[in-house]
Amino acid sequence: MSNEETVGDRLRQARQSLGLSQTAAAYRCGWESQSRVSMYERGQRSPDYDDLARIAAAYGVRQEWVLTGEKPIRPGGPIDRGDPGTYHVRRLTLAGAARVGADGSWRTLEPTEPRELAINAPTGDPTAYAVQVCNHHLSPAFRDGEIVVIEPNESLVPGEYVLVKTTDGVERFMELAIQHPDRYVLLGVRDANERVTLSREEIEHIYHVGPRLPASMATVDTANSA
Template identity: 30%
Template sequence: MRHEDVWRAIDALAAEHGLSASGLARKAGLDPTAFNPSKRTGPDGRSRWPSTESVAKVLSATGTGIEAFASLVTGAPALPRGRAVPGRRIPLIGLAQAGAEGFFDDGGYPVGAGWDEISVPDVPDPNAYALEISGDSMEPVFRDGDVVIVSPAAPVRRGDRVVVRTKRGEVMAKELLRQSARRVELASLNPAHPGFTFGLDELQFMHRIVWASQ
């Protein structure tokens, strides 16, 4: 376990609750500067660990279990980058490339040529596919170059991370804030980026992210 993994997990926990790192510290009753970049290194330039008391307070404040936090630290569930893993092979393209025509059929299932493949642990959905994240709108949870596994068959609920493709060909990875009979409201996990609201008639599909490599 590395210092940066623990700090990344704190950043990810903050983002999942729509907070900055200082906002998370404030929510936990800590000094708002407790998680600032300047507090992550000592005067000698060496990396510092957050205190166990600080971690305990943010877990309590956000209702997060230690197992869930450990998953954020390790990046689990994760697919080792550059190594084959047992299971099955599914199609893979870049997030930006997914906006082009010819990669999905009318039902939102992956079709056509141009897909690469990736080995993943068994995913029960026969139409599952993988997208390589581009950009920083999902940081710190998903970073540029991470690969997410998407399941068209998985039920989508509020708070799920999803991939959305509009009928205009826009493809984005976001968090589902709420869905009504007519509209869908999406949030960027990176608070520096805006959210989006679409009418259901503007969307080609919305699929749930079920796995990620980090």
């Protein structure tokens, strides 16, 4: 990756790799015209948090890659070019809201308001689902109100976030440090010095955490609310 590349260069590269025009890209992001896409690509304007999340979701790329170019363009697979069985933008109904406690954990998902919300999210996992993170305890890694895509069938990658559910029913976002055949070494999201080792017998499931999207991208799921 050339150090001379700009944010605009990477945005153009990601858009063109999907075969999208600027108008089509704007439509994916929920914008009425292509002018914002054009300004970002030409470096006339820098995307704020909400726009960066929209672009990353629409293109299926990492926000960190857009900003720095230093990390993989996206986890879990190649950018989609329309091939069956690869990455797609999928419509996901929110499974609920995670009311995160002071230790970053929760036991049950609560209903979202309005009850039936859905979001278009980039994922290669047909079993993916979305949850909304509530409360500020995981900030800045997970923002209050942010919608997080969970990918049960994506590969686990050290250094990336996972959702761990232990056999006592507690769920928690953590960072995967090391994966052994019989155990996982995990790091806390709030405290990087927190280190937890869990055996496979202690874990009900451990899922890859995919895109994190702003709540403004969610809309009422008319298919299920009728």
